[in-house]
Amino acid sequence: MILPPPRCMLCGDAAVAARVVRVDGDEGVLEDGETVDLELVDDVGAGDLVLCHAGVALQVLEER
Amino acid sequence: MRFVDEFRSRRLADALRAELAALVEAGRPVRLMEVCGGHTHTIYKHGLTDLVPPEVDFLHGPGCPVCVIPMGRVDDALSLAERPNVLFTTFGDMLRVPGGRGSLLEAKARGADVRMVYSPLDALALARAHPEREVVFFAVGFETTAPSTALTLLRARHEGVSNFSVFCNHVTIAPPLRAILDTPGLAVDGFVAPGHVSAVIGTEPYDFIARDYGKPVVVSAFEPVDILQSVAMLVRQLREGRCEVENQYTRVVRREGNPRALAAMAETMELRETFEWRGLGEIPWSGLRLRDAFAPFDAEARYELPGARVADPKACQCGEVLVGAIKPWQCRVFGTACTPEHPLGTCMVSSEGACAAFHAYGRLQVPA
Numbered sequence: 001m002i003l004p005p006p007r008c009m010l011c012g013d014a015a016v017a018a019r020v021v022r023v024d025g026d027e028g029v030l031e032d033g034e035t036v037d038l039e040l041v042d043d044v045g046a047g048d049l050v051l052c053h054a055g056v057a058l059q060v061l062e063e064r
Numbered sequence: 065m066r067f068v069d070e071f072r073s074r075r076l077a078d079a080l081r082a083e084l085a086a087l088v089e090a091g092r093p094v095r096l097m098e099v100c101g102g103h104t105h106t107i108y109k110h111g112l113t114d115l116v117p118p119e120v121d122f123l124h125g126p127g128c129p130v131c132v133i134p135m136g137r138v139d140d141a142l143s144l145a146e147r148p149n150v151l152f153t154t155f156g157d158m159l160r161v162p163g164g165r166g167s168l169l170e171a172k173a174r175g176a177d178v179r180m181v182y183s184p185l186d187a188l189a190l191a192r193a194h195p196e197r198e199v200v201f202f203a204v205g206f207e208t209t210a211p212s213t214a215l216t217l218l219r220a221r222h223e224g225v226s227n228f229s230v231f232c233n234h235v236t237i238a239p240p241l242r243a244i245l246d247t248p249g250l251a252v253d254g255f256v257a258p259g260h261v262s263a264v265i266g267t268e269p270y271d272f273i274a275r276d277y278g279k280p281v282v283v284s285a286f287e288p289v290d291i292l293q294s295v296a297m298l299v300r301q302l303r304e305g306r307c308e309v310e311n312q313y314t315r316v317v318r319r320e321g322n323p324r325a326l327a328a329m330a331e332t333m334e335l336r337e338t339f340e341w342r343g344l345g346e347i348p349w350s351g352l353r354l355r356d357a358f359a360p361f362d363a364e365a366r367y368e369l370p371g372a373r374v375a376d377p378k379a380c381q382c383g384e385v386l387v388g389a390i391k392p393w394q395c396r397v398f399g400t401a402c403t404p405e406h407p408l409g410t411c412m413v414s415s416e417g418a419c420a421a422f423h424a425y426g427r428l429q430v431p432a
Contacts, residue, residue, distance in 0.1 A: 014102070015208060015260040037185060040211055040324045051263055051316055054155075054205075054212035055183025058325060059263045059316050 015053035017061055022046055028057065071287030072110075080292040081115055087299045088117040095121045095251050096298055097388050099241065100258035101128030101416025102286045108425035110288040116295060123388030124418035126240045126344060127258050129205040130157045131386060131410040131417045134340045135374035137233055138163030143370055144200050144231055144363060145176040151194060153187035154202040156180045157414045162407065164374035168202075184216035184230070191220070191228035200363050203232045208260045210234040210352060211325035214332040217358055231363040232353050234333065237261050238269045239350035240341060244387055245277045252388065254280040254298040256291065259313040266321030267309050274307045285313040332358055342376065342410055343383030382409035385418050392422040399423060 018036065020028040023046060026039045030052070037056045038044050050057040070076070088094060098104055104124045107113060113122060126132055138161050145152035145168055152168070159169045159180060172178040177197075181187050184201050191199035203213045213230060220228045237258060244250060257270055262283045270281045280301035284294035294312045301308060311317050332355060339351025354362040363369075376382060380402070381395040392398055392411065402408035404420050411417035415424070 015263070037212075037215065039215060040322060040328060042324070051260070053260065054209055055185045056212040056215055058208070058211065058260070058322055059318075062315050 015051050015058065017049050018052050020044055020046055020048050020050055071285065071289040073289060076289045077115065077292055080289065080296055083296050084120070084292070084299060085117055087296060087303050088119045089303075091119065093119050093121055094299055094302065095123055095253050095388075096256060096295060097123040097125045097244070097252045097254075098256040098284075098291070099125040099127040099237065100256075100261070100286075101131065101414065101418070101421075102258070102260070103256055103284065103291060104128070104418050105416050105421045106286050106288055106291055108421040111425070112288060112291060113426070115288075115292065120295060120299070123252060124385065124392070125244065125255075125388060126341065126386045127206065127237065127261075128411070128414050128416040128418070129209070129235065130161060130414035131382065132235065132240075132341045132343065133158075133161065133204060133233060133410065134342045135163045135376065136340070136370075136372050138167070139165060139374060140369040140371060141168060141202050141231060142166065142171050142176075144202075144367060145171050145178050146174075147198075147367065149196075149198050150177065151190060151197045151199045152176065152178045152202065153181045153184075153190060153199060154178065155182075155204060158202055158204055160407065161410055161413050164372075184213050185219070188216050188220055188225060188228055191225050192223075195227055197227060199228050200367075201228070201230050203230045203234055206235055206237050206258070206261045207264045207329070208258075210329050210333065211264055211322070214325070214328035217332045217354070217361055218328060220361055221358065226360070229361050229363040229366050230354060232333065234352040235339060235341070236335070236350055236352065237265070238272070239347045240344055241270075241273060243341075243344055243347050243350075245273065245279070247387060250387065250389070252279065253302060254282070254307075256294050256298070257281050257283040257309075259283055259285045259290075259317060262311075262313065262317045262321065264322050264325045266319050267311055267317065268319065268321075270309045274309050278307050280307045281309045283309070283311045283313050283317050285316070331355075340373065343386035377408055380409040382411045382419075385409075385411050392419040395419065 049061040187201040411419040
């Protein structure tokens with residue numbers, strides 16, 4: 001028996017904010033060691049928070 | 065955790081509850097549709113139905129991408145997965161969605177090579193690693209997910225990966241909202257619009273709801289305080305006689321969305337003339353397919369698919385749940401013939417589905 005995961009990875013709340021610690025080309029390395037593709041967002045640097053979904057960063061968060 | 069803890073603050077939630085109590089007119093119902101399954105999940109998980117005034121009624125909209133995939137498309141996916149030499153990749157939630165002749169998980173049990181991935185980029189990596197296999201990715205989701213598919217297609221073309229294709233079932237959010245608004249007799253006073261779809265498409269695509277239908281819209285994030293604030297913003301608009309598109313999720317959503325993501329989608333995909341939605345039927349210009357330039361990567365062009373329409377089980381009332389006509393617990397098979405362990409309808413499959421969310425968090429509090 002397989003029950004639904006606690007969060008659906010397709011849907012809205014599975015897009016998560018994560019902090020980039022290193023940028024390597026189009027790839028960002030996140031605090032937890034996972035990587036995310038940065039090609040669809042502008043000017044991301046180490047320390048930025050990005051919204052990640054399905055392996056791709058969709059936005060840079062404003063931290064005001 | 066930044067952007068999580070502060071949006072689960074009891075102090076802020078209490079303040080918003082007080083604000084809402086002051087805004088709502090006693091005895092006058094306010095029916096708000098949360099479009100996204102992520103919102104539905106938060107509403108039940110955090111018990112928001114008990115925190116808002118009794119006049120506020122949440123209707124659960126069509127924004128769970130797993131829930132709206134018709135059974136015929138699942139059967140098409142099964143036929144792809146069962147082809148010899150195909151390595152079929154899918155997001156985890158689609159594994160259990162029942163088609164007319166079973167699920168992908170059952171096909172896997174019968175020997176099909178079905179693998180779960182977290183990103184279409186992972187599927188492309190599998191294609192690179194297994195050049196002797198035909199790797200197909202089951203692309204499902206709204207505009208939140210479509211950019212990752214678009215980016216993957218651009219990479220596949222750039223790298224010349226010839227053993228990779230996409231079975232495209234991406235859908236767009238605005239057309240079903242229009243279909244719901246055109247449903248005769250449906251009473252919705254305002255919409256909580258999906259935050260992460262809006263991170264891509266921006267807020268402009270919702271303008272028609274306020275302009276043409278006179279309903280307020282608030283684009284909302286997904287934590288409980290976010291949703292309470294969005295409800296308060298909607299009720300305030302209604303109280304003041306306004307109908308505007310407002311943005312509660314300002315930390316992520318810009319008016320213009322993400323132009324790069326939209327450009328990648330536009331380069332790789334185009335609207336289908338019509339697409340079938342579970343529970344809503346055919347909706348014109350609501351689904352995406354690959355452009356002709358990407359035909360070599362289009363599973364629908366590369367392989368022959370059954371393409372049959374499959375009717376939902378007669379007892380299943382997912383369609384009525386998906387347009388907010390009935391609550392999950394009002395479905396005749398909720399919690400009996402249809403459970404998370406043995407889902408009959410898609411709303412019970414995904415954790416974002418209204419029925420699964422209610423079953424997980426709210427089923428002990430079924431209203432009398």
